[in-house]
Amino acid sequence: MRLGIHVMAFTVPGGTPAIAPELAKIGRAAEAAGVTHLSVMDHYFQMDQWHPATDPMLEAYTTLGFLAAHTSTIRLGVLVTGVSYRHPGLLAKIVSTLDVLSEGRGELGIGAAWYEREHRGLGVPFPPVVERFERLEETLRICRQMWDPDNEGPFEGRYYQLAETICRPLPLSGPPVLIGGGGERRTLRLVAQYADACNLFPSTPAELGRKLDVLRAHCDDVGRDYSTIQKTLAAAEVPTDVDAFATEMADYARLGFDTVMVAPPGDAPAEWIERVGTPVAARLAELG
Secondary structure, three states: OEEEEEEOOOOOOOOHHHHHHHHHHHHHHHHHHOOOEEEEOOOOOOOOOOOOOOOOOOOHHHHHHHHHHOOOOOEEEEOOEEOOOOOHHHHHHHHHHHHHHOOOOEOEEEEOOOOHHHHHHHOOOOOOHHHHHHHHHHHHHHHHHHOOOOOOOOEEOOOOEEOOOOOOOOOOOOOOEEEEOOOOOOHHHHHHHHOOEEEEOOOOHHHHHHHHHHHHHHHHHHOOOHHHOEEEEEOOOOOOOHHHHHHHHHHHHHHOOOEEEEOOOOOOHHHHHHHHHHHHHHHHHOOO
8 A cells, every 4th residue: 555645734834935845845755755646635725624714725736846846756646626626628738737847747636626615715616516527527528638649629518618629748647537536426437437546535444345336336337447446545634653554544455445645734744754654654565
């Protein structure tokens, strides 16, 4: 099992001037620790169920571009991009640019979006949930077409119409597509049909095992090999006891989860990665 680092907070000592140096330290510390994935949120306000909305929050893809310049091996993605924030043709170009400039380490993590306060606050349209999922499916199709060197023609959808789907330079790695969320009727079906990976929210092994059974059934329905989908898990809490965390994750590893995403404390993330993330990554690797 592999360890991913998910940066959710930017309340570092020293305030705004200290954010960029701390991010560079996070990148270096994560690679030194053996972390395989580094992600940020796609929010413009901090999530108000966790911290004040006025806490510092960075735009996701600008942040990943910065991290690309301060890392060399770790994979970079957003966990996860809100489908409503960027036109899909522009999103495909943004992710492709990240992939090219990181030399093939970019990923597209995407979901149906949910933070209504942020949309209303910034004047971004917030369609009903059914429409957001329909837009998500069209976005996935557009991204695949934008990254297909043999199809630069038009795209005609219900919500999006593109006269040309040119994306040059083409991305180097695909890029891999991850869909976040565990909705059984729509989200996991989209995973089976379009994604290379899924990310499920914290729950019990029994419940997440049931979610994977649903995903397997969707794969059967669309003729997809279930084993080709990477299964990732968002950790419920920041680990403090390495042995206890490894024991807990062993149950998920047996279900087929191969990566767990952990959010380090916002006040000293790089130091936490060096001190705790390093032994956690080593112990998870032992789980196979």
